[in-house]
Amino acid sequence: MRTRLTLLAAVLAAAVAVPLRAEAATVTLQVDRSILALGGVATVDVTVSGAQGALGNPEFPASEGYSLAFAGQSSAFHMERGSVSQSVTFSYQLRARAVGTWQLGPAGVPMGAGPSAPRVASEPVTIKVVAAASGAASEAVPAA
Secondary structure (H helix, E strand, O other), X not given: OHHHHXXXXXXXXXXXXXXXXXXXXXXXXXXXXXEEEOOOEEEEEEEEEOOOOOXXXXXXXXXXXXXXXXXXXXXXXXXXXXXXXEEEEEEEEEEEOOOEEEEEOOOEEEOOOOOOOOEEEOOOEEEEEEOOOOOOOOOOEEOO
């Protein structure tokens, strides 16, 4: 048992020590609702898969239609047939600030530290913000 734990620790340490390869990484942007009432909130996840090493925080283009607030980060490690991979998910709360159809993203993630670090970007997603009905609970439609 002790040998297995030592081997697992060595494999994980080697995976973290390997330099980043931006070409192997993918970034996925997901939102849990595609239609929001004005003032409504949706959860946004940016998942980076296949990157090895340190990552910068995702960066989004500015928008007057919504605001984003960081909500947390999680990591997952996968070992299969001697291969180790990891994914990191950055979660945000999106608050709808203006009625209209808005583009969220692309989310760009630096693969390392510093201004010259290579970046990998997601595809953008579209959200629609509708006027809230007075006196009624806001309806939210889950994203497909």
